[in-house]
Amino acid sequence: MARQSIEEADETDAPRPRDGLFIRVYFGDGRHLGPGMIELLETIRSEHSILSAARRMGMSYRRAWLLVDEIARNFREPIVETYPGRRGHGTDLTPFGERLIALYREVERASAAASAKAVEEMRAALAPPMEEKAEG
Amino acid sequence: MARQSIEEADETDAPRPRDGLFIRVYFGDGRHLGPGMIELLETIRSEHSILSAARRMGMSYRRAWLLVDEIARNFREPIVETYPGRRGHGTDLTPFGERLIALYREVERASAAASAKAVEEMRAALAPPMEEKAEG
Numbered sequence: 001m002a003r004q005s006i007e008e009a010d011e012t013d014a015p016r017p018r019d020g021l022f023i024r025v026y027f028g029d030g031r032h033l034g035p036g037m038i039e040l041l042e043t044i045r046s047e048h049s050i051l052s053a054a055r056r057m058g059m060s061y062r063r064a065w066l067l068v069d070e071i072a073r074n075f076r077e078p079i080v081e082t083y084p085g086r087r088g089h090g091t092d093l094t095p096f097g098e099r100l101i102a103l104y105r106e107v108e109r110a111s112a113a114a115s116a117k118a119v120e121e122m123r124a125a126l127a128p129p130m131e132e133k134a135e136g
Numbered sequence: 137m138a139r140q141s142i143e144e145a146d147e148t149d150a151p152r153p154r155d156g157l158f159i160r161v162y163f164g165d166g167r168h169l170g171p172g173m174i175e176l177l178e179t180i181r182s183e184h185s186i187l188s189a190a191r192r193m194g195m196s197y198r199r200a201w202l203l204v205d206e207i208a209r210n211f212r213e214p215i216v217e218t219y220p221g222r223r224g225h226g227t228d229l230t231p232f233g234e235r236l237i238a239l240y241r242e243v244e245r246a247s248a249a250a251s252a253k254a255v256e257e258m259r260a261a262l263a264p265p266m267e268e269k270a271e272g
Binding site for chain 2: 018024074099103107110111122126
């Protein structure tokens with residue numbers, strides 16, 4: 001269930017149409033790491049709060065919490081630390097949480113650079129956008 | 137609608153849990169190319185038939201046809217050619233269809249190579265698989 005939510009997070013977190021590579025890293029046993037999960041961690045980092053991060057990303061606190069829990073259970077080290085004393089700003093990333101973000105963004109960066117030429121050839125072959133496309 | 141079907145194709149075409157990078161190439165206006173679409177083209181190539189390819193991939197003929205149509209409308213050049221005279225084996229890829237497969241597989245290959253080190257560090261940080269994971 002939580003895994004499905006994570007895939008939905010990947011699919012629905014883009015307000016504008018995506019451009020470039022969309023990458024999920026799969027670990028061969030169903031576990032994976034994708035852009036929706038990473039964006040949630042980045043938002044928690046800037047908000048210092050799962051609740052504020054959930055609001056900013058337009059998801060329920062429960063859903064955000066389940067996502068964080070799912071990511072955390074996948075790895076040996078904790079990805080967030082909570083400070084019950086700090087009202088409303090009670091959650092920070094651990095160094096490992098930071099590292100996970102950096103690794104995922106490095107996968108994106110390195111992949112985009114390595115495949116730029118092939119993607120460029122695909123783009124050059126695109127048909128002109130149709131009117132109906134602009135609507136959807 | 138057809139676009140949604142394509143995303144479902146990406147999600148549902150893996151009989152075993154995926155391992156490594158799952159990549160979709162987005163073109164900034166909603167159009168994209170992903171592994172489900174490419175696998176369908178590869179199956180059409182080997183089956184010489186959209187109907188046989190649909191059967192082998194466990195999807196309806198209508199769905200396969202809509203996917204092929206969706207991919208084809210995204211690009212300037214045709215990706216398949218049909219031969220009405222050849223009963224049951226009436227569809228082949230065009231050279232451009234072949235090129236599209238090659239380009240997508242190159243994006244996958246180059247991306248995996250470029251991000252191998254970061255992915256390896258993620259894998260090393262995974263928690264031991266839990267029993268319940270093996271079920272799902």
